[in-house]
Amino acid sequence: xxxxxxxxxxxxxxxxxxxxxxxxxxxxxxxxxxxxxxxxxxxxxxxxxxxxxxxxxxxxxxxxxxxxxxxxxxxxxxxxxxxxxxxxxxxxxxxxxxxxxxxxxxxxxxxxxxxxxxxxxxxxxxxxxxxxxxxxxxxxxxxxxxxxxxxxxxxxxxxxxxxxxxxxxxxxxxxxxxxxxxxxxxxxxxxxxxxxxxxxxxxxxxx
Amino acid sequence: xxxxxxxxxxxxxxxxxxxxxxxxxxxxxxxxxxxxxxxxxxxxxxxxxxxxxxxxxxxxxxxxxxxxxxxxxxxxxxxxxxxxxxxxxxxxxxxxxxxxxxxxxxxxxxxxxxxxxxxxxxxxxxxxx
Numbered sequence: 001x002x003x004x005x006x007x008x009x010x011x012x013x014x015x016x017x018x019x020x021x022x023x024x025x026x027x028x029x030x031x032x033x034x035x036x037x038x039x040x041x042x043x044x045x046x047x048x049x050x051x052x053x054x055x056x057x058x059x060x061x062x063x064x065x066x067x068x069x070x071x072x073x074x075x076x077x078x079x080x081x082x083x084x085x086x087x088x089x090x091x092x093x094x095x096x097x098x099x100x101x102x103x104x105x106x107x108x109x110x111x112x113x114x115x116x117x118x119x120x121x122x123x124x125x126x127x128x129x130x131x132x133x134x135x136x137x138x139x140x141x142x143x144x145x146x147x148x149x150x151x152x153x154x155x156x157x158x159x160x161x162x163x164x165x166x167x168x169x170x171x172x173x174x175x176x177x178x179x180x181x182x183x184x185x186x187x188x189x190x191x192x193x194x195x196x197x198x199x200x201x202x203x204x205x206x207x
Numbered sequence: 208x209x210x211x212x213x214x215x216x217x218x219x220x221x222x223x224x225x226x227x228x229x230x231x232x233x234x235x236x237x238x239x240x241x242x243x244x245x246x247x248x249x250x251x252x253x254x255x256x257x258x259x260x261x262x263x264x265x266x267x268x269x270x271x272x273x274x275x276x277x278x279x280x281x282x283x284x285x286x287x288x289x290x291x292x293x294x295x296x297x298x299x300x301x302x303x304x305x306x307x308x309x310x311x312x313x314x315x316x317x318x319x320x321x322x323x324x325x326x327x328x329x330x331x332x333x334x335x336x
Binding site for chain 2: 036040072073074076077078079080081082084085088119120173174
């Protein structure tokens with residue numbers, strides 16, 4: 001299987017994960033946000049699948065660009081521009097490469113993180129996606145090995161990062177209005193970041 | 208001439224704000240973009256981009272309400288062609304008050320700078336004296 005088709009498989013797995021965890025993500029978001037994260041991410045990835053049906057991506061970057069456009073257009077909440085920017089920057093980093101090395105993947109994850117930081121103006125400790133994505137990008141850079149190993153390292157680091165948000169107070173988004181009342185709840189965006197990376201890792205491990 | 212775009216989570220807020228500005232600003236080009244792509248509460252960057260690209264005015268001011276409407280506007284800015292992007296400015300004011308002041312100023316034939324200055328005064332001008 002070529003890298004472009006494998007990227008499509010990764011995106012399908014991400015869409016399946018958003019479907020499977022829709023209710024749980026929405027529950028997390030109901031506790032500290034506006035209660036639509038699961039629904040929004042599911043809608044965005046369904047739109048992504050539709051877009052991939054008609055698009056004829058020639059490179060992995062084309063696939064990621066299609067994801068970006070669907071998420072920006074259809075998610076409807078802050079996650080749309082944030083994840084849309086992440087996938088767009090990853091796409092730009094991969095440019096016209098037809099094959100993806102471990103280093104390419106780590107660079108794409110780093111670019112995705114930088115895009116989200118720039119768009120959301122959040123840092124580690126603010127109880128956001130950044131708390132999952134920053135350790136993920138670092139782990140990806142240090143992992144080496146196969147593509148599957150890079151994404152597994154990133155996903156595991158994102159899981160730890162998402163769990164670390166439970167004890168945080170929020171400094172961005174709706175949860176920031178809650179102050180200490182946000183403590184004890186995992187950030188839904190950090191959790192969805194982990195789920196997406198885990199879906200990528202599982203797909204690549206089974207290839 | 209300066210044109211305005213009103214971006215809100217709510218179609219009613221966007222339309223209502225545009226209606227209010229039109230009432231005082233007459234001929235000024237003003238487009239309301241509210242709600243998500245299904246018409247619910249949320250934001251729709253694709254529609255925002257289309258609105259910006261459809262405006263004929265030489266300079267375009269975007270007014271946003273909260274949260275994702277700001278992120279969406281910034282994302283759209285990144286997606287615009289350079290020729291369109293240089294016409295567009297995001298204005299950092301409360302939505303209704305800022306758009307109202309800028310719209311009225313625009314209706315006098317003022318420049319974008321003058322409209323933004325009027326809108327920015329809405330941030331500090333007390334309502335009760």
